[in-house]
C-alpha cells in the first residue's frame with residue numbers, strides 16, 4: 001500500500017495512479033523542468049508567442065482533480081497562488097489564464113499563461129488562431145522577464161509548500 005493510499009484511507013484506485021507508457025506526462029517531464037516536489041512539478045514551455053508559459057503537472061497519473069488525495073489538492077492551491085503571484089510580480093501581464101483541459105492527456109496538469117492585449121491570440125485563448133505578431137522589441141523584454149520568472153520559481157515553490 002502506498003503512502004498516498006494510506007492518506008486516502010485506502011480508498012484510492014491504485015491502478016489509476018500507475019505510470020502509463022502511452023502518456024506523455026508519465027514518459028517525460030512535459031517541458032523544461034524548473035522545480036519538482038513530492039506531488040507536483042513545474043515546467044516551462046518554450047512557445048515563441050507566450051514568454052513565461054508554465055505548467056504545473058502532477059507527478060503521478062490521475063485524470064481528475066477530485067480524485068487527488070487531500071495533501072495533493074492542498075499543495076496545488078499553495079503552488080497556484082505562488083506561481084500566479086510571481087507571474088504578476090515578474091511579468092506584469094494584463095491577465096493570467098489558468099487552464100486544465102486534459103482531453104488529449106488525461107493526466108492532471110494546469111497551464112499558467114500570462115496574457116497581454118498585444119499578444120498573438122488576445123482576447124481569445126492561446127489555442128485559437130493568431131491575430132497578430134508580437135514585435136521584436138516587446139518579445140525581447142518579455143523573454144528577459146520570463147528568464148527572471150523561471151529563475152525565481154524554484155525558491156517560491158519550495159517555500160509555498162512549507
Ligand SMILES: [Zn+2]
Nearest residue numbers: 023026061107
Ligand atoms: Zn500520465
